Amino acid sequence: MKFVDEFRDGDLARRLCSEIDRLSRGQSLKIMEICGGHTHTIYKHGIEDVLPPNIDMVHGPGCPVCVLPMGRIDDAIAIARQPGVIFVTFGDMMRVPGSKSSLLDARAEGADVRFVYSPLDALKIAHQNPDKQVVFFAIGFETTAPSTAVTLLRAQAEKIKNFSVFCNHVLVIPAIQAILDSPDMRLDGFLGPGHVCMVIGMRPFAFVARDYRKPVVLSGFEPLDIIQSVYMTVKQLDEGRREVENQYARVVRPEGNLKALEAMEKTMEGRPFFEWRGLGFISHSALKLRPEFAEWDAEKRFEVPGIRVADPPACQCGEVLKGAIKPWECKVFGTACTPETPIGTCMVSSEGACAAYFNYGRFSLAAQRNRLPVIDLTAPTGANLKDS
Amino acid sequence: MCLGIPGQIIEFVDDQNNLARVEVSGVKRNVNVSLLRGEIGPGDWVLIHVGFAMSKLDEREAQETLKLLYEMGRAYQDELLMLEKSQLE
Numbered sequence: 216m217k218f219v220d221e222f223r224d225g226d227l228a229r230r231l232c233s234e235i236d237r238l239s240r241g242q243s244l245k246i247m248e249i250c251g252g253h254t255h256t257i258y259k260h261g262i263e264d265v266l267p268p269n270i271d272m273v274h275g276p277g278c279p280v281c282v283l284p285m286g287r288i289d290d291a292i293a294i295a296r297q298p299g300v301i302f303v304t305f306g307d308m309m310r311v312p313g314s315k316s317s318l319l320d321a322r323a324e325g326a327d328v329r330f331v332y333s334p335l336d337a338l339k340i341a342h343q344n345p346d347k348q349v350v351f352f353a354i355g356f357e358t359t360a361p362s363t364a365v366t367l368l369r370a371q372a373e374k375i376k377n378f379s380v381f382c383n384h385v386l387v388i389p390a391i392q393a394i395l396d397s398p399d400m401r402l403d404g405f406l407g408p409g410h411v412c413m414v415i416g417m418r419p420f421a422f423v424a425r426d427y428r429k430p431v432v433l434s435g436f437e438p439l440d441i442i443q444s445v446y447m448t449v450k451q452l453d454e455g456r457r458e459v460e461n462q463y464a465r466v467v468r469p470e471g472n473l474k475a476l477e478a479m480e481k482t483m484e485g486r487p488f489f490e491w492r493g494l495g496f497i498s499h500s501a502l503k504l505r506p507e508f509a510e511w512d513a514e515k516r517f518e519v520p521g522i523r524v525a526d527p528p529a530c531q532c533g534e535v536l537k538g539a540i541k542p543w544e545c546k547v548f549g550t551a552c553t554p555e556t557p558i559g560t561c562m563v564s565s566e567g568a569c570a571a572y573f574n575y576g577r578f579s580l581a582a583q584r585n586r587l588p589v590i591d592l593t594a595p596t597g598a599n600l601k602d603s
Numbered sequence: 604m605c606l607g608i609p610g611q612i613i614e615f616v617d618d619q620n621n622l623a624r625v626e627v628s629g630v631k632r633n634v635n636v637s638l639l640r641g642e643i644g645p646g647d648w649v650l651i652h653v654g655f656a657m658s659k660l661d662e663r664e665a666q667e668t669l670k671l672l673y674e675m676g677r678a679y680q681d682e683l684l685m686l687e688k689s690q691l692e
């Protein structure tokens with residue numbers, strides 16, 4: 216698409232950054248990008264290096280691979296190891312460590328684990344292997360859940376008996392609420408996850424502006440989208456506005472995608488609570504299949520251990536996911552924990568903050584910058600813009 | 604995982620299963636269009652995520668965003684120019 220190039224115009228980016236600099240007047244601002252896709256763009260294109268130094272991008276919990284707790288990975292591996300099962304997953308999940316091994320290890324030991332691009336590919340595998348049980352490892356936020364939903368509806372319509380879904384879909388809004396309620400978090404604004412918004416629309420974010428008095432700008436994924444969204448956030452703060460704004464109007468309709476919401480509604484319902492890595496148990500933060508779809512529910516069809524496992528002691532993914540520390544501040548970052556030998560989840564998926572830092576080599580520069588003692592002589596102590 | 608790729612609809616190929624052929628940066632493949640049923644046709648741009656067309660890409664909105672960005676860039680440049688010209692004593 217021809218305008219993709221234009222969304223990467225470096226000159227324009229620099230000019231926008233000068234505007235951000237002017238509007239923020241040197242005050243230190245923490246803006247959380249919720250989505251791992253944004254984190255990826257930020258490091259791939261070195262956006263932190265062009266933003267004024269007083270703007271701190273805090274990475275949120277929006278990488279569905281990263282937030283899955285270890286116990287669920289163990290459950291997945293337990294299903295994959297059952298005889299006669301073909302376990303189908305997105306490629307991102309293969310290396311994620313469970314308490315003892317990963318799906319990749321399970322495959323090396325003989326389990327039939329395959330990775331695909333779409334849940335519909337998993338359904339096709341079920342068609343092709345009528346004598347096997349095909350289980351799809353469904354992960355992802357509201358962006359991905361509708362695809363699982365439509366696949367389930369098709370499995371139901373075609374009466375496919377050897378297909379089921381291990382449902383781990385999580386919801387973005389409860390996670391944002393948990394972060395806003397967490398006492399150690401001080402944020403000045405949010406970049407909303409553009410592709411989740413294309414499904415759920417703008418309205419679910421209204422409480423952030425109304426009840427917590429923080430700006431939310433729903434943002435696209437090109438470098439200029441992110442920079443413009445930061446600009447819009449800073450502008451809201453400067454003008455004393457607290458609103459949900461849509462920077463990504465070329466994709467996000469205010470009402471979202473009603474057909475997608477309807478498909479989710481037909482097939483899935485909320486779980487009373489779900490454990491998130493780093494954030495702990497959050498109520499109504501995940502989806503499971505409705506009782507009408509019990510036939511296609513892997514949790515009903517297979518024995519899963521369902522045991523809660525604590526993260527390894529060296530792992531600080533929880534703090535990274537909450538934005539409490541930066542990836543390079545984790546003790547094992549880049550030494551014991553690398554994309555080749557990940558200890559935590561944030562190093563596995565390319566949308567994980569640790570992997571993004573590692574892969575794009577920003578960490579040395581960022582670490583250097585951050586380890587210098589920074590004393591801001593202009594701002595009064597602890598002043599964040601317009602405390603609310 | 605949460606990223607999407609823009610593609611252009613070429614034609615509908617399987618009405619029952621809501622499949623359409625799309626071109627994604629030179630590659631042609633089938634995607635499921637059930638979530639945009641009745642809203643799109645050949646020639647339209649859509650955002651594709653895990654094999655599903657999720658949202659119609661609004662080219663006009665995209666151009667608007669760019670125009671806004673460019674204008675902002677220009678406004679700022681003009682301001683700089685003015686600043687350079689001003690000779691306050």
Ligand code: SF4
Binds near residue numbers: 561
């Ligand atoms: S470096 Fe590894 S263990 Fe530490 S937070 Fe990142 S992914 Fe987790």
